[in-house]
Amino acid sequence: MASVNVTGDDANLRITIIGAGTIGLSLAALHLTYLKTPSNLTIVDVRPDLESHILRSLPAFLPQSLHPCVPQVKLASSVPAAVKDSGIVQECGPENLAFKSALWSEVEEHAPPDALFWTSTSGIPASRQNAHMRDPSRLIVVHPFNPPHILPLLEIVPSPQTSQSVIDRTVEFLRRRGREPVLLQKEITGFVAGRLAWVLLREAIHLVDQGIVTVEQLDTILETSMGPRWAYAGPFKSFHAGGGPGGLEGLLKNVGPTVQACWDDAGQVNIGGAWEAKVFGQVREAYGALDLEERDVANRRVLEVVQEVKKDTGSSVD
Incomplete structure (x- = not known):
């Protein structure tokens, strides 16, 4: 039986990724970077072209040296077969509560009793997903920030039922993988990174919709001000x-009236509103199909520089 050894060598650890979308492939790449045996990673998805999809898409998330590992990854269309020997089951399926709650009941029935169950949901708390589990203490949210094979943040969000052992094993394992797991103190829809990102996007949409800036101008403002600043330090710092x-x-105290006026005047936009045609049209015209390789290279270099600066100055990297 596979087990997650969080204090020593886990060369025999088997990991199952459920879902072969962008997040699933990115997390698969992260795990392949550390697994000594690529065949210990299984990707399960019901899509009929799973093999060709993996062979075509997964290498884009990996350095050239790991491309030979891709054909060794195990593929499955059945959850029971995929999870039966897994020490970690990481779900990256649709943002659909009914799907997730049914899935975890099935996973629980067939996975080893000490396996870690991670949901990579963007906003559905574990306490809603675990409603039909016999042992709800096994499930925990491990929310990545896209692309997770590069960006180190993983929000760890237990339900009130999640056991301390699951929390500790999850956090320790991810730290050993070079990640930055942040344990949230309580559940909230969207968690923290998502809520901050969506609030910023809402105001950005409002400003474009009001004709104050264009999509490209707003991105330029962020890229040449808060973007570099926040790469080094968050808003409080x-x-x-x-x-x-x-x-x-x-x-x-100095700029309080202006700050309060901005808060009071924050834009209110709704999904499906009239703004969509204007904003989506500008985004398509400005960017079309983006070069994700360029994005990934830029993200890596920014992180490397920030870590170097903090190391040279003795600043905390937490």
Whole structure:
């Protein structure tokens, strides 16, 4: 029986990825980077062209040296067969509660009793997904930020029923994989990274819809201001530094009326609203099909530079 050894060598560990979409493939690439035996990774998906899809798509997420590993990855269309020897089952399926709750009941029936169950959902809490499980303490959210084979954040979101052992084993395992697991203190829809990103997108849509900026102009503003700043430090640290000797408190005392006016005037937009034609049209015209390889190279280099700077200055990398 496979087991997750979080304190020693797990050369025999078997991992199953459920779902061969973008996130599933990116996480598969992350695991392949560390697995000593590529055949210990199984990808399960019901798509009829799974083999050709994996052979065509997965290498794009991997360095050239790991391309020979791709044909060795096991493929399955049946969940029971895919999870029966797995130490980790990582679900990357549709954002559909009915699908996920039914899936975990099936996984629980066929996976080893000590296997870790991770859901990579973007916003459905584990406490809703585990409703039909015999042992709901086994399930935990491991929410990546796209693309997870490059970006180190993984939001770890237990349900009130999740056991401490599952939390500890998950966090320790991911740290050993060079990730940055952040344990949230309680469940919330969308978690933290998603909520911050969607709020920023909402205001960006509002500003474009009001004719204040174009899509390209707004992206330029972010890319040449907050983007570089936030690559090094988040909003609290950044604004604390911007406040001089008074820090964040001093900054808000100085510009508080403007800040409050912006908060009061925040844009309200709804999915399906009239803004969609304008914004989607500008995005298509400005960017078309993006070069994801360029994105990945840029993300890697930014992370490398930030880590180098923090190491040279002795600053915490947490």
